Amino acid sequence: xxxxxxxxxxxxxxxxxxxxxxxxxxxxxxxxxxxGDARRxxxxxxxxxxxx
Amino acid sequence: xxxxxxxxxxxxxxxxxxxxEPARPVPEDVQIALSLPxxxxxxxxxxxxxxxxxxxxxxxxRVNLTLKRALIKAAPDLRxxxxxxxxxxxxxxxxxxxPGALSATQxxxxxxxxxxxxxxxxxxxxxxxxxxxxVWSGASDATRDMFHWISAAIAMPAIAFSAQPFFVSAWSxxxxxxxxxxxxxxxxxxxxxxxxxxxxxxxxxxxxxxxALTLTFFLLAGRYLDYRTRAVARSAAEELAAxxxxxxxxxxxxxxxxxPVAQLAVGDLILVRPGxxxxxxxxxxxxxxxxxxxxxxxxxxxxxxxxxRAVSAGEVNLTGPLVIRASAVGQExxxxxxxxxxxxxxxxxxxxxxxxxxxxxLYAPGVHxxxxxxxxxxxxxxxxxxxxLNIAAAVLIITCPCALGLAVxxxxxxxxxxLFKKGMLIKHATALERLAEVDTVVFDKTGTLTAxxxxxxxLGEILRDDLxxxxxxAQASSHPLSVSxxxxxxxxxxxxxxxxxxxxxxxxxxxxxxxxxxxxxxxxAWVGAAHGGQTSAWLAVGDRAPVGFLFTDALxxxxxxxxxxxKASGKQVMLMSGxxxxxxxxxxxxxxxxxxxAEALPQDKVARVQALAGQGKRILxxxxxxxxxxxxxxxxxxxxxxxxxxxxxxxxxxxxxGTDLSPIARACDTAKKATRRIRENFQIATVxxxxxxxxxxxxxxxxxxxxxxxxxxxxxxxxxxxxxx
Numbered sequence: 001x002x003x004x005x006x007x008x009x010x011x012x013x014x015x016x017x018x019x020x021x022x023x024x025x026x027x028x029x030x031x032x033x034x035x036g037d038a039r040r041x042x043x044x045x046x047x048x049x050x051x052x
Numbered sequence: 053x054x055x056x057x058x059x060x061x062x063x064x065x066x067x068x069x070x071x072x073e074p075a076r077p078v079p080e081d082v083q084i085a086l087s088l089p090x091x092x093x094x095x096x097x098x099x100x101x102x103x104x105x106x107x108x109x110x111x112x113x114r115v116n117l118t119l120k121r122a123l124i125k126a127a128p129d130l131r132x133x134x135x136x137x138x139x140x141x142x143x144x145x146x147x148x149x150x151p152g153a154l155s156a157t158q159x160x161x162x163x164x165x166x167x168x169x170x171x172x173x174x175x176x177x178x179x180x181x182x183x184x185x186x187v188w189s190g191a192s193d194a195t196r197d198m199f200h201w202i203s204a205a206i207a208m209p210a211i212a213f214s215a216q217p218f219f220v221s222a223w224s225x226x227x228x229x230x231x232x233x234x235x236x237x238x239x240x241x242x243x244x245x246x247x248x249x250x251x252x253x254x255x256x257x258x259x260x261x262x263x264a265l266t267l268t269f270f271l272l273a274g275r276y277l278d279y280r281t282r283a284v285a286r287s288a289a290e291e292l293a294a295x296x297x298x299x300x301x302x303x304x305x306x307x308x309x310x311x312p313v314a315q316l317a318v319g320d321l322i323l324v325r326p327g328x329x330x331x332x333x334x335x336x337x338x339x340x341x342x343x344x345x346x347x348x349x350x351x352x353x354x355x356x357x358x359x360x361r362a363v364s365a366g367e368v369n370l371t372g373p374l375v376i377r378a379s380a381v382g383q384e385x386x387x388x389x390x391x392x393x394x395x396x397x398x399x400x401x402x403x404x405x406x407x408x409x410x411x412x413x414l415y416a417p418g419v420h421x422x423x424x425x426x427x428x429x430x431x432x433x434x435x436x437x438x439x440x441l442n443i444a445a446a447v448l449i450i451t452c453p454c455a456l457g458l459a460v461x462x463x464x465x466x467x468x469x470x471l472f473k474k475g476m477l478i479k480h481a482t483a484l485e486r487l488a489e490v491d492t493v494v495f496d497k498t499g500t501l502t503a504x505x506x507x508x509x510x511l512g513e514i515l516r517d518d519l520x521x522x523x524x525x526a527q528a529s530s531h532p533l534s535v536s537x538x539x540x541x542x543x544x545x546x547x548x549x550x551x552x553x554x555x556x557x558x559x560x561x562x563x564x565x566x567x568x569x570x571x572x573x574x575x576x577a578w579v580g581a582a583h584g585g586q587t588s589a590w591l592a593v594g595d596r597a598p599v600g601f602l603f604t605d606a607l608x609x610x611x612x613x614x615x616x617x618x619k620a621s622g623k624q625v626m627l628m629s630g631x632x633x634x635x636x637x638x639x640x641x642x643x644x645x646x647x648x649x650a651e652a653l654p655q656d657k658v659a660r661v662q663a664l665a666g667q668g669k670r671i672l673x674x675x676x677x678x679x680x681x682x683x684x685x686x687x688x689x690x691x692x693x694x695x696x697x698x699x700x701x702x703x704x705x706x707x708x709x710g711t712d713l714s715p716i717a718r719a720c721d722t723a724k725k726a727t728r729r730i731r732e733n734f735q736i737a738t739v740x741x742x743x744x745x746x747x748x749x750x751x752x753x754x755x756x757x758x759x760x761x762x763x764x765x766x767x768x769x770x771x772x773x774x775x776x777x
Contacts, residue, residue, distance in 0.1 A: 036117030
């Protein structure tokens with residue numbers, strides 16, 4: 001059962017990383033235009049360098 | 053172009069007549085917002101952004117495809133009117149939006165906050181549930197204790213953060229000594245945590261950390277659904293308001309400057325172009341024209357306007373440019389009286405108790421009594437506080453209105469989504485429930501049942517020659533009657549006669565010379581005819597007796613079907629208008645409405661609606677004008693078309709987005725179905741409780757059973773809501 005002392009922290013940390021990633025996406029307005037972002041990835045604009 | 057022709061001041065009546073509207077701070081980084089209804093693909097995004105960025109003065113342009121908007125950062129002197137033609141040349145329809153009115157959608161703090169809490173609750177409940185599964189499947193002794201302690205360590209902070217909305221709401225209800233749905237929720241969560249912590253410290257067998265967290269998660273999901281529905285409606289309503297940019301043209305030493313209406317002062321000279329709306333109360337100092345007052349009073353007959361005549365904000369100038377001197381601005385305008393009327397109607401409105409609230413009123417005391425009784429019973433029976441407390445917690449968790457919390461929002465979300473697709477915007481949370489109870493429908497006439505555009509009625513009685521002359525004169529004018537006459541004559545195959553020297557005399561009509569005779573088309577008094585009660589234009593050829601062209605207001609599409617469908621479903625239909633008796637009677641007969649009222653002042657409308665409500669009738673008021681605003685507030689539930697004045701739209705519970713009226717009848721059916729689903733959901737939740745509560749009271753309920761009962765009832769309720777068509 002010693003394995004639990006590794007597995008439980010690992011699973012909690014992985015979960016927490018997911019939670020933090022979600023919090024980051026919410027904070028950086030990534031859900032403001034879901035439809036537009038899905039289409040933007042298909043266009044060739046700014047493929048070579050980021051938009052200034 | 054379009055920006056100037058559009059009614060320049062409709063947003064102002066709203067700030068006056070609807071004191072609830074928040075102030076509108078303009079976001080710093082966006083100067084111009086455009087609505088682009090036509091964009092739909094990735095190519096559209098690039099084209100629009102590239103076109104805008106290429107325009108001198110534009111610093112940055114960003115398209116939002118979900119909201120179909122473009123937000124533009126630009127040099128201060130650049131105006132939306134410069135950019136709209138550029139986009140139209142590129143093939144995209146564009147309308148200016150008031151960026152200040154949109155600010156609330158951009159900083160959607162409350163929604164983000166709720167989403168964050170939901171995410172934390174979801175994360176914590178999944179982890180704790182995994183730990184609980186291992187406990188249920190046989191972990192024992194030290195392992196079980198460790199799992200419980202880890203669960204406690206996750207659950208405590210997670211609940212402290214996620215369940216805050218419930219704590220706040222329950223506390224505010226308790227402060228005024230009332231019970232709402234959140235009181236049993238908070239009690240269940242807190243008691244579950246406390247007993248579980250106590251059990252864990254005594255290395256006991258049962259802990260309810262998972263139940264407390266799942267409960268929070270499901271309830272937050274319900275809250276979030278509810279919030280989303282209302283946020284979508286609010287953002288669409290804001291977009292309607294933002295389409296009317298409040299600007300006016302001020303004359304300063306003969307120069308025209310365009311300024312926001314808020315900056316107007318008493319004594320300013322303001323130019324109102326034909327088609328424009330009066331931004332303030334005032335007096336005409338220059339120009340002659342006709343005024344359309346239908347949005348304020350319901351009259352369809354245009355009123356003659358000449359210097360010296362007083363005008364009020366909201367009237368539309370029809371033919372010639374007018375210069376007015378402002379006599380009252382902003383809060384001081386005559387619209388303010390209307391606001392007082394709305395306030396009175398508001399205070400008289402019966403407080404509607406939503407289905408959820410009335411369920412909570414029955415439910416909350418019952419739950420508390422049951423759990424206290426089982427605590428006392430077990431305390432007497434076993435003499436052990438720990439057992440008794442454990443069972444009381446189990447009872448509270450089982451009875452906790454988890455499914456009840458989802459029952460209403462799941463249905464309203466589904467129903468609002470369906471109605472939105474049909475072109476109806478549900479603005480108020482309980483509007484659907486109230487709509488389902490309606491038994492009397494009161495319509496306004498002008499602008500609601502009728503489209504507000506005139507239609508020629510006596511085409512058959514008019515001689516061919518007269519028609520040709522009238523067509524020649526009418527096509528030189530943009531007056532609504534002339535436009536309608538031109539269209540009718542063209543479709544009847546008439547050719548314009550050779551009339552020379554055609555000129556429009558604002559406020560009177562058009563005149564010209566035909567075969568050496570003076571011909572005039574215009575107001576009755578001007579051509580020398582006697583005026584009837586109906587909307588009419590008169591044609592005088594030389595010295596012959598004038599010929600009358602009679603008009604009625606064209607019906608809105610779907611008006612006849614809607615009235616018929618409402619009557620067929622057993623509702624009483626009434627018509628109330630500020631227009632003349634003749635016009636109202638004609639329309640009532642045409643639509644088969646037996647009960648009508650003409651020449652009604654705004655006060656009369658409110659009084660009538662309140663009298664009907666006093667007789668126990670549930671009234672649906674459909675209206676668009678400022679004169680309807682108070683009646684809209686006084687009615688049980690109210691609908692206004694998108695073309696209505698801002699004030700009327702703010703006052704009503706539901707906004708009709710298209711021009712077609714027919715969604716109204718269908719919405720009544722959908723509302724009934726939705727209410728039936730809500731009741732079904734309450735029944736389902738009750739059935740689960742009836743099965744599980746005896747187990748809990750008997751002390752047979754393990755945390756596993758609690759978790760199962762809660763999840764299945766929540767899922768059943770959500771699925772039932774999705775059945776709504």
